[in-house]
Amino acid sequence: MAKASDPGIPRFYLYGDSGADVERDFLHVEAILTRSGPHGWRIQPHAHPDHAQIFLIHKGGGTVQFEDHSAEIPLPAVMVLPAGSVHQFAFQPGTDGYVVTAALGWLNAVTASDPSLREVLAQPAVLPLRDSGLHVPTVIDTFDWLLREFVWSAPGRRIAIMALYLRLLVILLRLRITTQTEDLPAAPDRDQNLLVRYRGLVEEHFRHQRAPGFYADQLAVTSARLNAACKARAGRTASDLVHDRLMLEAKRLLLYTDHGIARIGNMIGFDDPAYFSRFFAARAGCSPASWRKTQKA
Template sequence: MANGTGRSIPHYYLYGDQGADVELDFLHVEPIRDRSGPNDWRIRPHSHPDHMQVLLVKSGGGSIRMEEQVLSIPAPGILVVPAGIVHQIDFNPGTDGFVVTAALGCLKAASASDARLAHASERPAVYPLEGTGVSIPAVMETFEWMHREFIWSAPGRRTAIMAQFMRVLVVVLRLNVSHDDPGIAAPDRDYDLLVRYRGLLEEHFRNERSLAFYAGDLAVTQARLNAACKARAGKTASDLLYERIVIEAKRYLVYTESSVAQVAHLTGFDDPAYFNRFFTQRVGLSPGAFRKQALHHDS
C-alpha cells in the first residue's frame, strides 16, 4: 500500500463529519467489530486531525500501519494513534475489542492533573499487555465500563466516562514508560510542527491572533506553518486558531452562566459586537441562539 500524499489521504473528523458538533470536546466509544466488520475488517488509510484514538484489542489481531511502519497487532494489546497520524488497520476477522476516539479538548481535560498522560498519548504506539505488569482484567473492565456508560444515559454519565478515560490514559502512560521503543517511526516535520503549533495555541489563543507571532515563535515562515497545517490537519493555521476560539466560546456558553459579553471578554474580544459577528459567521447561529439550542438539546 502506498502511503500517498496528504491530499489523497482522507481527514476524518468525529464520526467522519468535519461539520459535526456532537460532544465537540468529548469522546466516542464503540466495539471494533461495529465499524470494521462491515468493511471486511479493514480500516483504510486516513487521519483524525482533531482526535486521538486508543484501541483495546481483546482477541484476534492483525496489522496496523502508522506512517511508514507496519506492525503486528498483539492480542491482548493497546494501540495508540495520536491526532494527525496517518494509519491503516487490517484486523483478523472476528477481532474483538474497543475503539475510543477522544477529542483533543477531552484529552486536555483528562490529563490536566498530570502532563505525562498527554505526552504518552502523543506517541504512536503498539503495546502488548502480556508480561507488562499491567492488570489485564482491570484494563478489560475499564474499556467495558466506559462503553457501557457511553451507550447508557444514566445520571453522571459524562463524569463516569471521563473517569474511565483517565484510567485508560494511566494504562497508556505505564505502558509507555515500560517500552523504550514502541516500534513506530518518528512522525515527519509537518506533524511535529502541527503539534508544536497546537501547543502554542493552547497558551496564547485568547490574546494572540497574529499568525506572525506563532510562526515567529516556531521559527518558521507563515507559509511553512500553513503548509504543515494543511498537510496534517486539512486546515490552514488561521482555521485552527479560529476553531480553537470558537470551541472555547461554546464551552463558556454551554457550561457557564456568563453573559455573551462576558464570554467575548473571556475569549479575548474587546468588542462584544465583533465577537457576535465572528461566532455567528463560523457557527451559523448567534452566541445566544447557540446557547438556547444547546441547553434545549441537553434538557
C-alpha cells in the same frame, strides 16, 4: 503507504465522520465493531490530526498498518496511535474491543502533573497483554467502565472519565516497560511537530491573540512556514485553527452557561458584541442566540 501530508488522505475526528462536535475537545469511546463492522472490517488509510487513540482488541484480530509498517494484532492487545499518524486496519470479521479517542488539548490538561503519561502516546505501538504481568481482566474492565461512563449522563461524569483515562495511561506506561514488543517506527515529522506546538500556544493565547504572526514569532518560524504545516497536517490554515478554537469555546459557553451573548464574546476576546455576533454567524450560519436556542430546544 501515503503520508499524512498527502491531500488524498482523509482527516477525521472519528473515522468516516467529518462533522463538528462541541465535545470534540474532550474524549470519545466506542466499541470497535460499531464502526468497523459497517465498513466491512476494513478501515482505509486516514489520520486524526488533533486526537490520539488507544485501542483494546480482545476478540478477533487482524493487521494494522502505520505509514509503511505493518503488524499483526495479537490477542489480547492494546494499541497506541498518535495524533497525525496515517493508519489503516484489516480486521477479522467479528473483531471486537474498544477505541478511545482523546483530544490533544484535553490530554495535555489531564497529564499536566505527570508528562510521562502523555509520552506513552507519542509513538505508535502494538502491546500484547499476554505474559505482560498485568491483570488482563482488570485492563478490560477499565475500558468497560470508561465506555459506561462515556454513554451515561450521570453526576461526576467528566471526573470519572478523567480518572479512568489516567488509569489507561498508567496501564500503557507499565506495558511499555514490561513488554518486549518494539514500537512501530515513526519517521520524523516536522509539520506535525510544529502543528502540535502551535496548537499548544493557541490553547494558551486564543482569547487574546488571533494573528498567525504572533504564533510564528513564538515558534521561531515564518508565518508562511506555519501556514504550510497547518495545511499539510490539519487541512486548515493557521488562522482557521485559531478561529475554530474561538468557535468551539463560544459554543461551549453558549451551551453550558447562562452568560449573555455580550459577556461570552468578551470572555473570548471580542470587545464589540456586534462583531462577535457577525464572527459567529459567518461560521455557524446563525447568530449565537439562535444557535443556543436550537441546541437547547
